[in-house]
Amino acid sequence: MYGERLVIPPKFQKRTLQQLHIGHPGVEGMRSIARQYVYWSHIDEDIAKLVQTCNECASVAKIDRRTILESWPVPKKPWQRVHLDYAGPMDGWFYLILVYSFSEWPEVIRTRKITTLATVGILRGIFARFEAPETLVTDSGTQFISSPFDTTALKWV
Known part of the structure; x- marks a missing residue:
């Protein structure tokens, strides 16, 4: 045990990751669940790698688009x-x-x-x-x- 979390041996880490990944909760969702129940060193990196290689997660991931915020132009007439x-x-x-x-x-x-x-x-x-x-x-x-x-x-x- 590590605090109240179960320490997962290397032999079972892949299977544990697959269980955490059910429902495709994304990196932060998986980390949140994992921090409640399980532990091993580098678990955060293992979770990130799994999500990055998941096609389903990639298809619904939010695209981080950096845009420049601009005000709307002032209308020149009513009802424009x-x-x-x-x-x-x-x-x-x-x-x-x-x-x-x-x-x-x-x-x-x-x-x-x-x-x-x-x-x-x-x-x-x-x-x-x-x-x-x-x-x-x-x-x-x-x-x-x-x-x-x-x-x-x-x-x-």
Whole structure:
């Protein structure tokens, strides 16, 4: 024993790594599990090597992309760009927050549903009062990237 962890002899380390790797929890997930139950010298390096050579882990790994953050350009006219996102739930309600970039005026609409159809219905009402924007900026939530939303958005243009 090493504290409350079981010291794994070299003969069983590979099998232990395979058990820790069930579900493909990634390097940090495996290390977290291992630190609770098992120990051997260089276990962290062995875990990192296993995850790096796993095709399934590599296919879903986050790509570390370094980007330069830039502010959005200032719009030159109304309805050139609109930003929207959902907030909530708060007391069973969601809030669609739409901000006009030109004036930075917010529109906040309370709703119980955040489905694509509910979102399209809300936006139809707003765009009927004003007009459809040239650019619609979202966080790529599922309701904003679905095929029905794309189809409807093309009609607005």
